[in-house]
Amino acid sequence: MKLLKDFLKTLTDAIYPINCINCGQEEVWVCKNCFDKIPQNTIHYCLNCKRQTILGEFCHDCAPSFYLDKVWIASDFQNKTINRLIKTYKYDFARDIAQSLGIFLFDFLKEQVIRQTKDFDIKKTIIIPIPLHNKRLRWRGFNQSEKLARFVADRLQIKIETVNLKRVKFRKTQASLNKEARIKNVQAAFSWQGPRLNQKNIILVDDVTTTGATLNECAKILKANGANKVWGLVLANG
Secondary structure, eight states: OHHHHHHHHHHHHHHSOOBOTTTOOBTOSSOHHHHHTSOOOOSOBOTTTOOBOSTTBOOTTTGGGOSOSEEEEEEETTSHHHHHHHHHHHHSOOTTHHHHHHHHHHHHIIIIIGGGOTTOOGGGEEEEEOOOOHHHHHHHSSOHHHHHHHHHHHHHTOOBOOSSEEEOSOOOOGGGOOHHHHHHHHTTOEEEOSSOOTTOEEEEEEEEESSSHHHHHHHHHHHHTTOOOEEEEEEEEO
């Protein structure tokens, strides 16, 4: 088995040589110089209407339509480096990129959220990645959101839950759908199959969000099963 894995890795490296996706430096997916230039979002806004708010909370008008309490967006999908990193990570199966993206996501959470949130109680918080359906997991070979979530959870030294939130319906990918179709597409797609959450706060981790439909559907399920606050943490708004 190890020989097979080594052979497949050698073959993959030959077909997809590892170079910095921005400047071309060899043997790294993103060099330190390019990585350090990726800007963190310092201005936060309501995901729904894009009105500026405090730390990504929903504005007064939009909040009643969401189960999510806030969405923390680390960077801008228009930034070509973060855009290329995410696409290569997800669609070229370059799972090693998870470390660089995980570092960026953790640094953003620490600097832009935790340091500015007086009542952020890590002991009452659980990290949960957005789950993939088993069909898509078998195709990709890994859950990109889970790898990011594990990195952040390890750095924060808090619990990560990867078992009980299930994607029970196989649906189209959200990328090609408009806002209304995205909401409909994820309805009843998730279920919670674990014990009551007993007022725990949840950080839902995903790579990209556009309308927040997937995050919000998961938040709905989690709150129905006893969660207190549910926050979204994503790399970029696509």
